Amino acid sequence: MWRSDNGEPADSYYEIRPECIDDVPKTRFKIKAGKTLSVRKWQAAFNPDGYLDIGKTLSRIQRGGIHPAIRGEVWEFLLGCYDPNSSTEERNQIRQRRRVQYNTWKEVCHQLFPLIGSGKFITAPVITEEGQPIQDPLVLLETNPGNGAVIPPPDNAAPLTSDAATNLERVTDKRIIQWMLTLHQIGLDVLRTDRTLVFYEKQENLAKLWDILAVYAWVDTDVGYCQGMSDLCSPMIMLLDDEGDAFWCFERLMRRLRGNFRCTDSSVGVESQLSTLASITQVLDPKLHEHLEHLGGGDYLFAFRMLMVLFRREFSFCDSLYLWEMMWALEYDPDLFMMYEEPDSDCEKPEELKRKAKSKSQCGKYERDKLKNHSEAPLPISVFLVASVLKDKSAKLLTEARGLDDVVKILNDMTGNLDAKKACTGAMKLHKKYLKKVPKKSSSTEHSS
Template structure:
């Protein structure tokens, strides 16, 4: 029987013609399986309430059509409550856009290149807060300042102060020290895509990351955040919407980027990954320990940027949305809104017991096994890594004679992994792990 192989999704994320070694996406848009614009619109009531249960099932079966990916992601990441109406969401959107504009203006007052369409890749201050006087940076700052003065008539300007001529507090120094690193990472992020041939898109990515590092000063900026933010600005036209979608993703992952003098945040997850592997594949765990890889640092990148380097660009987006659909928890919205001005629906839904139908399959498994009773449930990303390791277990056991071999075997998977298969494997391991942990 002939089966429709589906439409390739790569045409939505065009690769530059000179980049010939970029892996093709395995994700296919399939009628009847992939969440289409028609099915998505039909999932809303006339008032705007979303049938999230039916939507999650569709995403798990076939992903999301690229044309609606951004707006669906806003729900998956908890930007909006499925129980909110069209009008309520519009009010929230406008409020958030105004808040982002305020944050961005605050950053621009400190450094005039924010929002100018330019960005820096050289340090702008020293560790003690003194300007570096880099000629290229100074030229860009002066250009941005003159441009604003020409555009604006009257009004107060604080541009001269933002060039480092006033004493900087520790918070501002910390922020300004990260700006050039953000710029260096921006020019390296998804550089094979046509989208980033445009300077305006590079500067938009820089602006969002610069504003975020000021907004969340405790975490600031860490390498890898540009990989997590990049899809947001490709999928959401409005910069503020992209910022808040990224901010919701970072709420899940910011612990990975928290660093102390002795450890990096993601190391805690690596310890948990070791525990999971020890339970689901003790032979492989023992082998890795023998090779000196018991700290699982070889999996650092997978967890840090959610497999962005292991999958093609299109497949990594497909993987993300399946992960988020599987672990979707309707309580997310209430938690995320607690520090914002709330609206009637979110307030009214806080005291209700959530329905299993409104949760993703991964979250339902946690509910059935009492995963919420003690510590917070483990993220599906840990089981995805464990699934990848188990899939390569035979090869690792037979061929890995040192950590270099482990890294090489795992690197050889880049572009060859199947996102759907990886999620299926993660679900199986999760079930096995919960069962063994419960009986332990």
């Protein structure tokens, strides 16, 4: 465990509801002078025109994470929202264009379902799979507390007015039907997301989360909305004041992870990563892999949640953010911005944003290792994080796990007891060890999503 003495605690930035304090794990993340990326160091990383020295920033994040006061704006760079080799003016133009785009999409959604953008949201279905509005009195009762009745949280988060419900007409457009079918599920998940935080005691913050997820579900017609996305989006709402900025930060994260949520009748998107995890464990810890296969866990589905929502349930809220930013700093690819910009964007890209040859000094440490080993289809660090967790628990799993229920229990017992920095360090070590044991040609054929 890394030492945390003399460090400023970060819990105060993500206040826990008093009645929940005893039920949530304490954060291990401490703000450390000289290690954590501070407000002063972050501001000093920009030149007068606004160009960012991303290399020094990455090394600082890898050592001690990001100060919560600047976490949101740093994440925008880590996730590829903005190119470090851009000026302040260029970024302002991009930011404004994206806010306009988000508001345009949100207005389309509002026209389809007026509660979008109203500061309210629903938890009851309002339409059938055939497109018929649901007029069941029980549904209307749930979606319309009405008459000024005081209903304690979380029930007060389903305030669809009776007019909004009864005025719905039959829908025939399949895309609209599919989207409207997800709205109540998004509402239910919003109520379950980070409810221990004081931040989500405010109706307006719950509604903002619902709005962003509803708009994303409308825009991403391939994946739409799936459970787990609210866990990924929630921090963005807290870290970025502008709803449009929060949306685009979430959208960039989903570009990395949306493959996890793409499901068919025969498979789920995260299965390829679980298969990769099995291969890694077989190479690095063959005894454990053989034991897990013997128990019927050779598909590694017990690690499904860790990969799907990036360890949000295994760490405290604050520590999960710390883990994410270390992962993104380690994996940082300076080509992210150009890869993520749409080729048919309405706005011409400034010539200054066209990137020159990739510089290793601008890459994260994990990305540099991949470049060094000429890995064409790199494995995500998240898979090695899970492998690192399994390695740490290998002896316990080998001696105590007599069935899959035991495996799940042993892994669940880790919740709140994991060290984010230690996990990342372990993942990096396993990655190097794996690359040495597996031929480069073989590793380049692995798929990350």
